[in-house]
Amino acid sequence: MTTILLVEDNEMNRDMLSRRLQRRGYEVVTAEDGQQAVDLSREGGIDLVLMDMGLPIKDGWTASQEIKQQVSSALPIIALTAHARTEDRERALSCGCDDYATKPIDFPALLSLIEQHQ
Amino acid sequence: MNLRQRLTLSTLTVLILFIINAGMVFWSKEIRSESIFELRQAVSGQFQAATIQQNLINLRKAVLLLSSLRSTLNEMLTSQETNQALREINHLERQLQTLGKTVSFDTMDHFSRLNYEFGILKPLWSNFYHRYNEADYLHYREGDDREQAYVSTMQELKKLETALIKSADKQSMNINKLEDWTSLITAVVLLLSITLSIAMGLSVLRFTNNSLRTLKKGANLLGGGELDYRIPVTSNDELGEVAKAFNTMSAKLQNAITEVRRAKESADKASEAKSDFLANMSHELRTPLNAIIGYTEILIEDIELDDLDPESQLQDLKKVLDAGRHLLTQINDVLDFSKIETGKMTVYNEEFDSQRILQDVIATISPLAKKSENELSFIGCPDMPVLINDVTKFRQIFFNLLSNACKFTKNGQITLHCEYDRTTSPAIARFSVTDNGIGMNTENLERVFEAFVQADSSTTRRYGGTGLGLSLCKQYSQLMGGRIEVNSRVNTGTTFCVEFPAAPLGKMAPQALPNDVVSPPELTQQVNILVIDDDPVALALTKRYLHRQEYRFFMASTGKEGLSLAEKYHPDVILLDLMMPEIDGWAVLSSLKKNSSTQNIPVIVLTMLDESELGDAIDIKGYLRKPIDWIQLENLIHDILPDQG
Numbered sequence: 001m002t003t004i005l006l007v008e009d010n011e012m013n014r015d016m017l018s019r020r021l022q023r024r025g026y027e028v029v030t031a032e033d034g035q036q037a038v039d040l041s042r043e044g045g046i047d048l049v050l051m052d053m054g055l056p057i058k059d060g061w062t063a064s065q066e067i068k069q070q071v072s073s074a075l076p077i078i079a080l081t082a083h084a085r086t087e088d089r090e091r092a093l094s095c096g097c098d099d100y101a102t103k104p105i106d107f108p109a110l111l112s113l114i115e116q117h118q
Numbered sequence: 119m120n121l122r123q124r125l126t127l128s129t130l131t132v133l134i135l136f137i138i139n140a141g142m143v144f145w146s147k148e149i150r151s152e153s154i155f156e157l158r159q160a161v162s163g164q165f166q167a168a169t170i171q172q173n174l175i176n177l178r179k180a181v182l183l184l185s186s187l188r189s190t191l192n193e194m195l196t197s198q199e200t201n202q203a204l205r206e207i208n209h210l211e212r213q214l215q216t217l218g219k220t221v222s223f224d225t226m227d228h229f230s231r232l233n234y235e236f237g238i239l240k241p242l243w244s245n246f247y248h249r250y251n252e253a254d255y256l257h258y259r260e261g262d263d264r265e266q267a268y269v270s271t272m273q274e275l276k277k278l279e280t281a282l283i284k285s286a287d288k289q290s291m292n293i294n295k296l297e298d299w300t301s302l303i304t305a306v307v308l309l310l311s312i313t314l315s316i317a318m319g320l321s322v323l324r325f326t327n328n329s330l331r332t333l334k335k336g337a338n339l340l341g342g343g344e345l346d347y348r349i350p351v352t353s354n355d356e357l358g359e360v361a362k363a364f365n366t367m368s369a370k371l372q373n374a375i376t377e378v379r380r381a382k383e384s385a386d387k388a389s390e391a392k393s394d395f396l397a398n399m400s401h402e403l404r405t406p407l408n409a410i411i412g413y414t415e416i417l418i419e420d421i422e423l424d425d426l427d428p429e430s431q432l433q434d435l436k437k438v439l440d441a442g443r444h445l446l447t448q449i450n451d452v453l454d455f456s457k458i459e460t461g462k463m464t465v466y467n468e469e470f471d472s473q474r475i476l477q478d479v480i481a482t483i484s485p486l487a488k489k490s491e492n493e494l495s496f497i498g499c500p501d502m503p504v505l506i507n508d509v510t511k512f513r514q515i516f517f518n519l520l521s522n523a524c525k526f527t528k529n530g531q532i533t534l535h536c537e538y539d540r541t542t543s544p545a546i547a548r549f550s551v552t553d554n555g556i557g558m559n560t561e562n563l564e565r566v567f568e569a570f571v572q573a574d575s576s577t578t579r580r581y582g583g584t585g586l587g588l589s590l591c592k593q594y595s596q597l598m599g600g601r602i603e604v605n606s607r608v609n610t611g612t613t614f615c616v617e618f619p620a621a622p623l624g625k626m627a628p629q630a631l632p633n634d635v636v637s638p639p640e641l642t643q644q645v646n647i648l649v650i651d652d653d654p655v656a657l658a659l660t661k662r663y664l665h666r667q668e669y670r671f672f673m674a675s676t677g678k679e680g681l682s683l684a685e686k687y688h689p690d691v692i693l694l695d696l697m698m699p700e701i702d703g704w705a706v707l708s709s710l711k712k713n714s715s716t717q718n719i720p721v722i723v724l725t726m727l728d729e730s731e732l733g734d735a736i737d738i739k740g741y742l743r744k745p746i747d748w749i750q751l752e753n754l755i756h757d758i759l760p761d762q763g
Contacts, residue, residue, distance in 0.1 A: 010405065012437050016412035023419065082404035085397055104408035107415060 034058025068096035120355030128318030527555030650680030677701030
């Protein structure tokens with residue numbers, strides 16, 4: 001079973017996304033900020049990370065970079081953010097994220113992204 | 119010397135030369151005609167002298183002949199012959215006198231001597247004829263005195279002739295000389311004129327060329343972008359003036375271009391700010407939309423999977439509702455903000471009881487406070503006078519401040535404190551919102567009222583909001599003639615203090631106020647409400663709300679139906695949608711106001727559009743933007759029908 005680490009500070013979005021992913025048979029681990037995300041990924045057992053960018057304590061860009069550099073460069077990270085401009089997308093990719101999805105989330109598209117990268 | 123002076127001088131010089139020339143010609147003509155006259159006199163004198171000489175010779179011949187005839191033949195003269203001879207002598211004398219008229223200064227002496235000699239000769243000859251027939255007639259002899267007088271006369275006449283010839287020669291020479299001089303002077307004057315004209319022309323040409331070259335250089339440099347180039351001003355002449363004018367023009371041009379550049383920069387900045395604003399808004403709108411779409415999809419999946427748990431579904435629906443409301447607040451904030459930005463926000467002043475309004479706000483906010491486990495308290499001010507200000511904005515300021523406090527405080531204490539300060543002039547109504555939440559550092563405090571700024575970027579994620587709320591509070595306070603201040607310490611809490619001028623009107627707030635949490639105002643239920651709205655969904659929603667609140671209500675889906683129901687039932691309040699087919703809300707409103715039986719019924723207008731200003735102008739009691747905020751509607755009904763409360 002694929003385990004997804006969902007990093008999202010907004011409670012509603014976290015709840016909503018984790019429930020929908022669980023319904024599709026994924027195991028979901030959640031983190032509320034960037035630091036938690038780095039710590040959890042270090043513990044292992046994570047197959048893919050869905051990372052919000054604007055996070056408290058440590059933002060998504062920094063967290064993604066640390067995971068890629070310190071934990072595993074092979075762990076796929078998909079950035080999720082409400083910033084919809086091209087430069088936001090480029091910034092996420094330059095921090096090591098493998099792909100990018102814009103909020104509001106197009107769920108079928110997100111699923112196919114997950115399948116692509118797992 | 120400037121150009122005008124140069125031109126004037128050269129013109130004057132040429133004019134003077136011309137006058138000299140003209141005078142010269144005139145003078146030489148005078149002199150010449152005088153000389154010619156004298157020449158003519160001299161020539162005429164010569165002719166006359168020659169005639170006189172001939173006559174003298176003839177008369178002498180006659181005398182000599184008669185004398186020899188008298189001595190040889192002793193012939194006598196008739197008296198006629200004597201008279202004839204005497205007439206001839208007299209004639210000669212007259213000729214001599216005529217000649218005397220022609221003499222000039224040079225020949226005067228010669229003529230006088232001739233006249234003198236002839237004066238001796240004439241009586242001798244006259245006497246010869248008178249005595250010719252007489253016995254004592256004197257015969258001509260050797261050395262006769264008559265012959266001597268004749269010879270002397272003849273000599274003087276010849277001298278005069280010579281003098282006359284000399285005089286004529288002299289005049290003729292004078293004329294020639296004069297002509298030579300005149301020609302010479304004319305030539306000199308002409309030459310001088312030409313030289314001067316050329317010199318002046320060249321000088322003017324050089325001056326103009328210099329000016330034009332300097333101007334051209336300046337214009338080229340200016341055109342090439344050297345806006346700070348100035349033509350050096352070295353003189354006070356026309357070039358100097360042109361240079362000054364050019365420099366003034368350059369300075370003005372430079373200023374204008376600087377202005378334009380500045381305007382462009384500020385326009386660029388404004389455009390950048392707009393673009394940031396849009397990016398920010400896009401972000402802020404996407405976040406609640408993400409929840410709305412996501413939860414709605416979950417609910418649809420629940421139904422499709424037949425996984426129906428009513429409790430869980432209710433929770434999900436509440437989340438959708440929350441996110442939707444949040445979105446609406448954001449949209450309203452943005453609209454208000456843009457109104458302020460474009461200067462279209464107006465202040466509608468009316469009398470209101472600040473204490474009652476604040477109690478309403480507390481009631482509205484209390485669910486939010488409860489959610490973050492905060493204790494919300496209200497410390498009223500019993501002697502607070504009625505304020506004259508914009509009540510809607512007043513309400514919104516404290517709604518924003520309180521909801522902000524709830525957002526940044528968990529499990530704490532939030533207090534709204536009112537104070538009427540009479541120690542200042544004018545008196546001040548002071549309201550402060552204090553929390554013991556996370557607080558802010560100095561740096562964040564300075565930027566807290568700027569648009570789109572929250573303490574740090576992660577705050578937005580954690581606490582939500584557009585970052586416009588506090589900015590709106592500040593703008594509103596200023597529009598309302600008041601001010602807002604903030605004090606904060608990290609991890610200790612924050613206090614926002616708002617002050618408005620309060621003119622004491624002798625009116626006090628109508629009731630004493632409890633210093634504690636206030637529950638929302640309740641209305642008795644015997645209120646009749648007429649709803650006029652063409653949208654069946656909106657009508658159904660309103661109907662559900664009114665039903666839940668146990669109001670009595672009548673529904674009309676067209677303006678026409680609404681008018682007839684209004685007349686028939688005389689409702690206490692009419693809720694009127696503005697956008698309707700056939701008869702629209704405005705038409706219904708004016709018909710209601712025209713009819714004496716319905717004109718006093720209070721009307722609340724419902725609309726999708728922001729037409730609050732129109733609403734202010736027309737006699738309506740309130741205005742709600744769709745989707746309707748039910749709490750706001752409740753407050754409005756309560757405002758309109760306080761007696762029912």
